[in-house]
Amino acid sequence: MQSAFMWFALGLYALGMLLSLPSIIRRRPALSKRTLGALAVGLAAHATALAMAGAEIHRLPVTDVRSALSFFSFLATVAFFLVYLRYRITALGVFMLPLVFVLTLLSALHPERPFEDPAFRGGWLLIHIASIFLGYTAFLLTFVAAVMYLIQERELKSKKPHAFYYRLPSLEVCDELHSRSLMIGLPLLSVGILTGFVWASRAWKGPWELDPKILASIITWLIYLVLFSTRLSGMWRGRRAAYVAIFGFAAMMVTFLGVSFLSGPHGYFPEFGSLP
Amino acid sequence: MNLVLVGINHRTAPVEVREKMNIDDARLAGAVANLAHRDGILEGMIISTCNRVELAASLRDAASAEPALRQFLADFHRCDLTPYDPYFYWYRQEEVVRHLFRVASSLDSMIVGEPQILGQVKKAYAVAREVGALNGPLNDVLSQALAVARKVRRETAIGTAAVSVSYAAVELAKKIFGNLSGKTIFVIGAGKMSELAAKHLLRSGASAIFVANRTYGRAVELAQAFHGTALRYEELFTQIEKADIVISSTGAPHFVIEKAQAEKLLAARKNRPMFFVDIAVPRDIDPAVNELNNAFVYDIDDLEQVVDANKKQREREAVWAEEIIQEEVQKMMRRLASREVVPTIVALEDRLNRIREAEAERHRGKLSSLTAEQREAVDALVRGIVNKILHGPITELKSGAGQPEHGHLVQLVRRMFGVGD
Numbered sequence: 001m002q003s004a005f006m007w008f009a010l011g012l013y014a015l016g017m018l019l020s021l022p023s024i025i026r027r028r029p030a031l032s033k034r035t036l037g038a039l040a041v042g043l044a045a046h047a048t049a050l051a052m053a054g055a056e057i058h059r060l061p062v063t064d065v066r067s068a069l070s071f072f073s074f075l076a077t078v079a080f081f082l083v084y085l086r087y088r089i090t091a092l093g094v095f096m097l098p099l100v101f102v103l104t105l106l107s108a109l110h111p112e113r114p115f116e117d118p119a120f121r122g123g124w125l126l127i128h129i130a131s132i133f134l135g136y137t138a139f140l141l142t143f144v145a146a147v148m149y150l151i152q153e154r155e156l157k158s159k160k161p162h163a164f165y166y167r168l169p170s171l172e173v174c175d176e177l178h179s180r181s182l183m184i185g186l187p188l189l190s191v192g193i194l195t196g197f198v199w200a201s202r203a204w205k206g207p208w209e210l211d212p213k214i215l216a217s218i219i220t221w222l223i224y225l226v227l228f229s230t231r232l233s234g235m236w237r238g239r240r241a242a243y244v245a246i247f248g249f250a251a252m253m254v255t256f257l258g259v260s261f262l263s264g265p266h267g268y269f270p271e272f273g274s275l276p
Numbered sequence: 277m278n279l280v281l282v283g284i285n286h287r288t289a290p291v292e293v294r295e296k297m298n299i300d301d302a303r304l305a306g307a308v309a310n311l312a313h314r315d316g317i318l319e320g321m322i323i324s325t326c327n328r329v330e331l332a333a334s335l336r337d338a339a340s341a342e343p344a345l346r347q348f349l350a351d352f353h354r355c356d357l358t359p360y361d362p363y364f365y366w367y368r369q370e371e372v373v374r375h376l377f378r379v380a381s382s383l384d385s386m387i388v389g390e391p392q393i394l395g396q397v398k399k400a401y402a403v404a405r406e407v408g409a410l411n412g413p414l415n416d417v418l419s420q421a422l423a424v425a426r427k428v429r430r431e432t433a434i435g436t437a438a439v440s441v442s443y444a445a446v447e448l449a450k451k452i453f454g455n456l457s458g459k460t461i462f463v464i465g466a467g468k469m470s471e472l473a474a475k476h477l478l479r480s481g482a483s484a485i486f487v488a489n490r491t492y493g494r495a496v497e498l499a500q501a502f503h504g505t506a507l508r509y510e511e512l513f514t515q516i517e518k519a520d521i522v523i524s525s526t527g528a529p530h531f532v533i534e535k536a537q538a539e540k541l542l543a544a545r546k547n548r549p550m551f552f553v554d555i556a557v558p559r560d561i562d563p564a565v566n567e568l569n570n571a572f573v574y575d576i577d578d579l580e581q582v583v584d585a586n587k588k589q590r591e592r593e594a595v596w597a598e599e600i601i602q603e604e605v606q607k608m609m610r611r612l613a614s615r616e617v618v619p620t621i622v623a624l625e626d627r628l629n630r631i632r633e634a635e636a637e638r639h640r641g642k643l644s645s646l647t648a649e650q651r652e653a654v655d656a657l658v659r660g661i662v663n664k665i666l667h668g669p670i671t672e673l674k675s676g677a678g679q680p681e682h683g684h685l686v687q688l689v690r691r692m693f694g695v696g697d
Contacts, residue, residue: 026596027433156451157566159578161585172454234546238570
C-alpha cells in the first residue's frame, strides 16, 4: 500500500517536471497552476507514504537507504515549494525537480530492508536524524543557489545573453538564497552531529568515534564552516563561495550515501559492523 | 455582420503621407461621430498616431458601404484620395479582428512590444464610445482587443527585454543587484546617454547618486538635476568605493579606472559586486577589470550586443504572441457568429408564426363550424408543423456557429425564408 503511494508520488513528480518545462522555455513569470498542483498532490501522496511507514515502526521512517532517500526527497520537495513561493524563480524547477525525481526514483527502486534493530530508538536519535536531514535539505538549496549563481555570473561576464540570462534570477537573489540556506543548514548540521555523538555514546559500545560516516560528516561540517566564515568576513564572495558550496554538497552526498555502503554500525548494513 | 478596416501604417506609407492623413486629437471625436453617421455605416472607430491612421467600421452591407469610408477620408482631409490609394490596406471580417488584436498587442508596431500603443487604442476606443459610435460587433471586438493585449503582455515576455542602450544598462544592473533600492550610482563625466541611464536607474529604485566631472560646475548642475551630490574630480577616488554602479563617459584619452585600482576598490567593498557602464569612446575603464571577481564591465559595444540579443528575444516572444492571438481570433469569430444567429432565429420564428396567424385568420370562416375542441386541435396541428419546420434550420444555425460556411448558411436561411434585416 505504502509503495503504491510512493509510485503515485513519483509519477506526479515526473508530471510536474514535464509541465514545468513550457513555463521555463517560454519565460513565463510563474509556473503554471497545473505544475504546482501536480507537485502538491505528489507531495501529499509522498507524505502519506512516509506517515504510513512511520506509524508502522513507531519512529521516524529513516531506517535504510530506501527510506532515507525517500525522506530526503520529500524534504527537498517541501523546500522547493518554500523557495518558489518566496522568490518565484520559475527556473528553480529546472534545477530541483529532476533532483527530486531522481532521488524518489532511486528510493522506489531500492529494495526494502525489514527493519529490525532494537538499539535504533530514543529521543536523541530522533533529533539527530531530523536535524541532519533538515541540514542536508538546506545544503541542497545552497548547492542549487550556487549553481544558478555560477551560470548567471558566467552569462553576465560573457556579455552575450543566452537562454539562461533571461531565465535565471539576479546574482543578488542567488546569493541571498545561498547565504540564507547556509545559515539554516550549518546550525542544523551541528545539532545533528552533536546529538548523534550523544546518542552514539549511549547506544554504542566500542570505538564509535572511528565510524566512517561520523568522520565523513565532520569533514563535511568543516567545509561548510569554512564557507560560512569566509562569507561572513567577505573574503570569499560570489564565484569562490559558489565553488565551495558545490564542493561541500559533494562531500555531503558522499557522507549521506557513499559512506553508507561501507561497513560500520552507522551504515545501512549494520550487521557488517560491530553492534552492541 | 460586416467588419471592415482601412488604414496606413509606418510600413505602407512614408511619414509625409501619414502626416497628411493624420486626424489630430482635437478633431477626433467629431470625426468619429461623422464617420458613424454616414449611410450604411453602423459603427466606427478611428485611431490616429504618428505611426498609423486606421478606420474600423461595422457596415450594413459591405459592397455599397466601403466607398463611404474612403469618402469620409476624402471629405475630412478635403482632398482627392486617388494619389494616396496605393498606401492604404483594406481588411475585412476575420482579418479586421486579427489586425485589431495584433495592433493592440503591439505586434504591428515599429518596435514590437512597445507599451504606448495599448494606451492609444484604449483612448481611440473611449472616444468612439463617448460619441455613441460603438454599439454592436465592433464594440465587442475592440473591448476584446484590449483584453487580448493585456493577456499577451502577461503571458509572454514580449515587452520585457530592454531594446535601448540605457534601458539595457538598467536591466543588467537588476540582473546583478536584484533590487536597486539602496544602491549607489557614480556618474563620471557627462553626456546624453549617461544621464539617461542614471535617470532610468534612479527611477528603478537606486537611492544615491554622485556626480564627478573635471569641470566642477558641470558636476553641480547634473547633481542638482538628480538630487545627488557633486564631487570634485580629485575626490573621486576616495569616494568611489561607495559606488555599486559606475557610469563613465569622460573625454579622457586614457583609462580612468585601471585594473589595479579596481582590485583595491573591490577589496575595500569586501567584494560586494560592482557594475561599470563605460559609454566613453575611447574607453574609460580598463576592460581587464572585467576579469576580476565580482566586477562587471560593459562598454558601449557590449550594451549594443545585449540590445540585439533582446530584440531577437522579443521576436521569439512575438511568435508565442501570434499563437495566442490566433486562438483569440477564433474565439472571437465564434462569439460574433452566435451573436449573429440570435436575431436571425428570432426573425425566422417571427416570420413563420405570422404566416401561421395570417392563414388561421383567412380560414377562420371555414373553420367556424368546428367545435372549440376541434379548433384547438387544428391550432395545435398547425403550431406543430411550424415548430417541426423551424427545428431543422434553428438547430443548424446554432450548431454551425463558428464554422467557416456559417455566414453563408445564415444568408441562405434568411433568403430562403424571406427574412429581411
